[in-house]
Amino acid sequence: MPILFTNVTAVTMDPVAPVLKNAFVAVEGTKIASMGTERPAGEFERVIDCTGKVMMPGFVNAHTHVPMALMRGYGGGCDLHTWLNDYIFPAEAKLDGRCVAAGAALGLAEMIASGTTCIADMYMHTETIAQTVLEAGVSANLSCGAVYFGAPEDFSPETCNDCGNHIRLYENWHNAGDGQIKVDASIHAEYTSCPPVWEWVANFARAHGLGMHVHVSETHSEHEKCIDKYGETPAQLLDRYGVWANGGIAAHCVYLSGGDAQLLAQRGVTAVHNPVSNLKLMSGVAPLFFLRDCGVSVALGTDGVASNNSHNMFEEMKVAALVQNYSFGEDHGQLSAADILAMATVNGARALGRDAGVIAPGKIADLILVDFTAPNLFPCHDIMENLVYSAAPSNVVMNMARGKIIYENGTFLTLDLEKIRAEVEHYALPHIFG
Numbered sequence: 247m248p249i250l251f252t253n254v255t256a257v258t259m260d261p262v263a264p265v266l267k268n269a270f271v272a273v274e275g276t277k278i279a280s281m282g283t284e285r286p287a288g289e290f291e292r293v294i295d296c297t298g299k300v301m302m303p304g305f306v307n308a309h310t311h312v313p314m315a316l317m318r319g320y321g322g323g324c325d326l327h328t329w330l331n332d333y334i335f336p337a338e339a340k341l342d343g344r345c346v347a348a349g350a351a352l353g354l355a356e357m358i359a360s361g362t363t364c365i366a367d368m369y370m371h372t373e374t375i376a377q378t379v380l381e382a383g384v385s386a387n388l389s390c391g392a393v394y395f396g397a398p399e400d401f402s403p404e405t406c407n408d409c410g411n412h413i414r415l416y417e418n419w420h421n422a423g424d425g426q427i428k429v430d431a432s433i434h435a436e437y438t439s440c441p442p443v444w445e446w447v448a449n450f451a452r453a454h455g456l457g458m459h460v461h462v463s464e465t466h467s468e469h470e471k472c473i474d475k476y477g478e479t480p481a482q483l484l485d486r487y488g489v490w491a492n493g494g495i496a497a498h499c500v501y502l503s504g505g506d507a508q509l510l511a512q513r514g515v516t517a518v519h520n521p522v523s524n525l526k527l528m529s530g531v532a533p534l535f536f537l538r539d540c541g542v543s544v545a546l547g548t549d550g551v552a553s554n555n556s557h558n559m560f561e562e563m564k565v566a567a568l569v570q571n572y573s574f575g576e577d578h579g580q581l582s583a584a585d586i587l588a589m590a591t592v593n594g595a596r597a598l599g600r601d602a603g604v605i606a607p608g609k610i611a612d613l614i615l616v617d618f619t620a621p622n623l624f625p626c627h628d629i630m631e632n633l634v635y636s637a638a639p640s641n642v643v644m645n646m647a648r649g650k651i652i653y654e655n656g657t658f659l660t661l662d663l664e665k666i667r668a669e670v671e672h673y674a675l676p677h678i679f680g
Contacts, residue, residue, distance in 0.1 A: 247291030248274035249649075256281070257302040257629060259592045264584060265629055266605075271301065273611040276424075276649040277522075278606050281364070294644075297639060298619040300629055302587070303603045303645065304363025304612040305559040306594030308458075309497040309547030310519040311369045313349030314673050315356065317552035326465050326527045326553075334552060338370070340678045346371035348669040350378040355661050357557045358384065360639030363612035363647040366518075366547070366598055368432050368459050372411060376419045376427055383652040383660045385426050385612070387598045390415055391434030394443045401442035412450055420488040420620045426648060428599065433489065435461040435474050436480040439488060448488035457599065458494030458515075460484065465529045469501040481506040491517055495597050497547065499537065511541035516597035519589065521565045522556075523549035534570050535578040545594035563590050563634045573668075583630035595650040610634075615644040 254269040258281075272279040272286050275639040280286045306415040312333075321333030336607055346369070356367065359477060369375060372390040380388040392408040394401060402407040420429040431451035433439055451458055462480050472480045480506065482491065493514035497504075510517060519532045546562045548554050563586045571580050593611075595603030602610040616633065618626055620641050626632050645653035652660045 247289065248272050248279055248544075249651075250286070250290040250293045251296050251301065252280070252285070252293060253297045255296070255297055255629065256605050257300060257587065257633065259303055259588060260604055260606055271605065273613075273646070273649050274404070278605065278609050278611050280680040281378055281605060290320050292475055294324050296615060298617065299615045300618050300633070301605065301613055301615055302633065303591040303595075304614045305361050305590050306364045306545065306598065306600070306603060307357060307362045307547055307557065307559060308366045308495060308545035308594040308597060309520055309549055310353070310365050310367045310551075310557070311352035311550035312357075312365065312367050312375065313371070314344045314370055314550030314552045315353035315557075316345065316601055316670065316678060317550070319555045320552055322526075324527070327467070328556050329527060329553065333479050335421070335654045337678050341371065342548055342588055343371050343374045345670075345674040345677055346374045347378055348666065348674040350375045350587055351382070351661060351666045352670055353551060353557060354378065354382045354384065355658060355663055355666060357660070358382065358647075358653045358658065359642065360558055360560065361614040361616070361642040361645060362557065362559060363614070363645065364595065364598065364600055364602060366430070366594075368434070368441045373418060376415070376422065377621075379427060380423050381660060383647045383650055385600060385602075385610075385648060387428045387430050387457070387459070388419065389413065389432030391461075392439055392443050392447050393434045394439045398440040398442050401440065404585060406443070409446060409518065412447065413609065416454055416456070419452050430459045430494065431456040431458060431588050432459040432482070434467070435464075436483060437468055444484055444487040446524070448491060451492050455492065457492055458489055460489065460494070460496055462496040462499055463501045463506070464498035464524070465604055469503070479504055479506050481509055485509060485513065486552065486580065495545070497549070498524065498529070498532065500524055500532045500540040502536075507540035507542050516543045516545050516593065518545045518594075518597075519566055520547045520549040520562075520577050521569055522657075523563060525552040525565070525569070526555075527553050529570050531573050533574065534581065535574050535640040543597065545597050546589045558639055559590055560639060561636050563587065567634055583628070586634050587630055611649040613646045614642055614676045616641045
């Protein structure tokens with residue numbers, strides 16, 4: 247039986263009618279059945295009055311490492327490479343499947359409560375994450391970022407763990423949950439692997455029609471060291487090995503040069519901006535105006551909680567807007583609230599191959615309700631401005647993913663938060679940190 251939302255003020259993310267008031271939105275199965283100002287005919291399992299609330303598409307967090315919720319704030323105050331080598335890699339070496347399951351559940355709970363309905367996650371023990379995602383109800387593009395520190399001449403797909411992980415993840419989980427889970431091919435980064443790995447992963451992606459997920463030019467040193475070593479930027483080097491043949495997502499893109507942006511646009515690669523993480527790790531600011539002018543679509547992500555320290559997409563929107571205004575606004579003006587909202591919703595959905603991010607008939611029913619009677623959202627002179635600059639996770643009162651309400655009025659309907667907290671506190675944290 248379908249669900250009907252009444253008295254809806256909808257931020258549709260459709261440029262033709264960006265805001266629709268006094269509307270009815272009907273959901274049947276996983277999709278939006280109808281939307282309009284006249285009540286649709288038929289019986290409904292539930293009718294939800296949205297007076298005082300704003301409906302918008304759920305957030306698409308397009309670059310995450312969700313189990314890193316276990317490391318929230320760990321190793322703070324360092325640059326990226328010190329943070330990785332001295333703190334994160336040693337901690338991650340102690341992870342087991344049980345730790346990853348606990349961290350994934352904790353991270354998903356935070357995202358669900360703050361309005362996220364779809365993620366692109368890159369992490370180890372990926373099949374464990376897949377099971378947790380399936381239970382939580384959100385959609386996810388999952389990948390195991392291939393890492394290989396051995397000599398290139400010694401590489402063999404039969405002995406490289408992450409080649410086997412790619413194969414198992416694809417065979418066991420691609421399109422699981424009627425498409426709730428999709429599998430992406432993935433290279434962690436240029437600096438954590440080598441050409442034979444890039445070629446193998448690119449060939450695997452081509453053979454199975456998969457998108458790609460890679461960290462690209464996150465820091466100036468990463469970018470310049472790649473040029474010194476190979477004579478090409480990370481984006482260009484990976485392209486030479488066919489990595490971008492099926493498009494995909496390039497996380498960060500803080501430092502681009504030599505036609506990188508034009509290359510990404512030509513290959514249909516979406517740049518995923520992670521402003522809070524990039525600022526916390528002192529990595530820099532991605533040039534969003536330049537990317538846009540070069541035809542590159544931009545989405546938003548939080549990165550891992552260890553470098554953020556939250557999965558707060560409202561914060562990502564606000565920081566993205568403010569930092570661009572400060573860094574490039576004198577020459578380009580401001581990014582509009584509609585532009586920022588698109589990065590957090592429809593752009594990410596499109597990049598992940600999801601028919602979502604827009605409130606329209608036939609689209610996947612990934613919808614959230616935001617309480618605009620809260621003090622921080624009242625009065626409201628411009629709905630989109632309030633969403634980008636004033637809203638907070640606490641304002642989210644409902645999360646519907648794939649047509650199923652998974653969070654409502656502070657209650658998780660697919661996750662047991664107390665059980666998650668106990669597992670994190672009594673098993674995962676002692677196991678990693680002693």
